[in-house]
Amino acid sequence: MKEKETGVVLDDNVSYDLKELCKVCKVKDDLVFDMINEGMLTPLGDSPKSWKFSATSIKKIQVAVRLQEDLGVNLPGAALALDLMEELEILRAKIGGERE
Amino acid sequence: MEYKDYYKILGVAKDASQEDIKRAYRKLARKYHPDVSKDPEAELRFKEIGEAYEVLKDAEKRSAYDQFGSNWRNGQDFKPPPGWDFREFTGSHRSTGASQHGFSDFFEALFGQSRPRTTSSPFSFFDSEIIDRGRDIRAKLTITLEESFRGARRTISLARNVVHGSMLNTETTSLQVTIPQGILEGQQIRLEGQGDVAMEAGRRGDLFLEIVFDSHPLFTVSQRDVTMTLPVTPWEAALGANLKVPTLGGPVDLKLPAGSQTGKKLRLKGKGLSSKNHTGDQYVIISVHTPKAETDRQKELYKEMAKIMPFNPRTKLGV
Known part of the structure; x- marks a missing residue:
C-alpha cells in the first residue's frame, strides 16, 4: 500500500494556540503552564486565550515529557537538560566548522 | 531467536x-x-x-x-x-x-508481549476527545544537504500496527513524504493520522519524522548557512582570480579579490539552505596552499620571492 503524504513541517511558518498545542502533543495544559513558568516556552500574546506558540514548542514539550518519563527527572531538570543540549548543538556546529 | x-x-x-x-x-x-x-x-x-x-x-x-x-x-x-x-x-x-x-x-x-504505552503516564494524556486515538510514532529521517537545498520526495517504509479482527498486528506501509526546500536538522514533519492505531479502534496517532542531516564531504551547516573551505594557490590569493566553487546547487563562479589571505571569508548569497521565507548563504573560507619546492629551479623561485618581496607575517608576535 503506497500512500501519498505531504505532512506539516513544524517550522516557524506554523503556530498553534494553547488548545491545538495540547492536542498535537497529547498533554494537559497544566504541563504547558508549568513549562511557561519554568521559562521553557514563551508564547506570543498576553492571555492564555490569545497565546500563540511556535512549532519549536512542540519538540520541547515532547522531549520534556520523554526525559521526565524515561529518566525520572523533574521539570527543572528537563529544562536544564534542554538548555544544555541546545548549547551543545551550537558548539558541535562550531567544531564541525573548524575541522574543515 | x-x-x-x-x-x-x-x-x-x-x-x-x-x-x-x-x-x-x-x-x-x-x-x-x-x-x-x-x-x-x-x-x-x-x-x-x-x-x-x-x-x-x-x-x-x-x-x-x-x-x-x-x-x-x-x-x-x-x-x-x-x-x-x-x-x-x-x-x-x-x-x-x-x-x-x-x-x-x-x-x-x-x-509475553509488551503492552504499548497507554494512558498511565502522569505527563501526557488523552482527553475525552482523543481517547480513541493510537500512539504517536516518531522516527528519524536522514537526508542529504542537497535534498534540503532542492527539496525532495522520499518514500519511507514504516512499521505500525493494524487491527485484524480482535488482534493488533504490525504491518509495514510505504509513505511518500515531501521534504520542503530549506528544511533544517532537528525540525519535524508531522503526518497526522499516520501513527499507531488503538485496539479500541478509532483514529491513528500521528507520525513525527525528525530530520537528521547526513554528514557532507564538503559542507558544514550552521542553521541555514553552509560553510566550506576553498584551497587556493599563493598567486591566486595575491593577484585575485575567478574560481569555480562547488555549491549545493552545482558549481558557480567566485571572484577572489587580490590580496586574499588564509581565513578570509567570502559569502555566496542564497546558496545555503533557503526556504520560502528565509535565506541561507554559503560561506567560503580561503585557505592558501603553497606548492612544494622540489627542483632547483623551484627553490630558486622561492628565494627570489624572498628577495623581491621581503615579508614577515610574525611582526605581531613580539619575537
Whole structure:
C-alpha cells in the first residue's frame, strides 16, 4: 500500500494556540503552564486565550515529557537538560566548522 | 531467536545487587536516551537497556532468566525450553517512552508481549476527545544537504500496527513524504493520522519524522548557512582570480579579490539552505596552499620571492 503524504513541517511558518498545542502533543495544559513558568516556552500574546506558540514548542514539550518519563527527572531538570543540549548543538556546529 | 545477555547489556556481574543493577541502568539510560545522545545506535541501545532492566529489576523474572545458566552468549541462537511458561507475569511491563517498539522476540518468547504505552503516564494524556486515538510514532529521517537545498520526495517504509479482527498486528506501509526546500536538522514533519492505531479502534496517532542531516564531504551547516573551505594557490590569493566553487546547487563562479589571505571569508548569497521565507548563504573560507619546492629551479623561485618581496607575517608576535 503506497500512500501519498505531504505532512506539516513544524517550522516557524506554523503556530498553534494553547488548545491545538495540547492536542498535537497529547498533554494537559497544566504541563504547558508549568513549562511557561519554568521559562521553557514563551508564547506570543498576553492571555492564555490569545497565546500563540511556535512549532519549536512542540519538540520541547515532547522531549520534556520523554526525559521526565524515561529518566525520572523533574521539570527543572528537563529544562536544564534542554538548555544544555541546545548549547551543545551550537558548539558541535562550531567544531564541525573548524575541522574543515 | 537470539539469546540476550542482559547482564552484559547493563555491564553488571551475574551476582550484582538490585541496587547495582538500578545504578547501571540509570547511568546507561541517561547516556543513550535518544533525545540526548547523538550516537546513531542510541535508540537501539536504549531499547536494549530498558529491556534488560525490565527483566533484572524484577526478582521473579530475573530468577527465571537465570535458570538458563551462564553458558549462553549474547546473540547465540536460542529456543525457550519446552514447557516454559511465564506469561502470567505479563501484566506489568511496558516499553519506555523513547523506545519506539516493544521488546525483542527473545523477551516476548520468555515473558509475553509488551503492552504499548497507554494512558498511565502522569505527563501526557488523552482527553475525552482523543481517547480513541493510537500512539504517536516518531522516527528519524536522514537526508542529504542537497535534498534540503532542492527539496525532495522520499518514500519511507514504516512499521505500525493494524487491527485484524480482535488482534493488533504490525504491518509495514510505504509513505511518500515531501521534504520542503530549506528544511533544517532537528525540525519535524508531522503526518497526522499516520501513527499507531488503538485496539479500541478509532483514529491513528500521528507520525513525527525528525530530520537528521547526513554528514557532507564538503559542507558544514550552521542553521541555514553552509560553510566550506576553498584551497587556493599563493598567486591566486595575491593577484585575485575567478574560481569555480562547488555549491549545493552545482558549481558557480567566485571572484577572489587580490590580496586574499588564509581565513578570509567570502559569502555566496542564497546558496545555503533557503526556504520560502528565509535565506541561507554559503560561506567560503580561503585557505592558501603553497606548492612544494622540489627542483632547483623551484627553490630558486622561492628565494627570489624572498628577495623581491621581503615579508614577515610574525611582526605581531613580539619575537
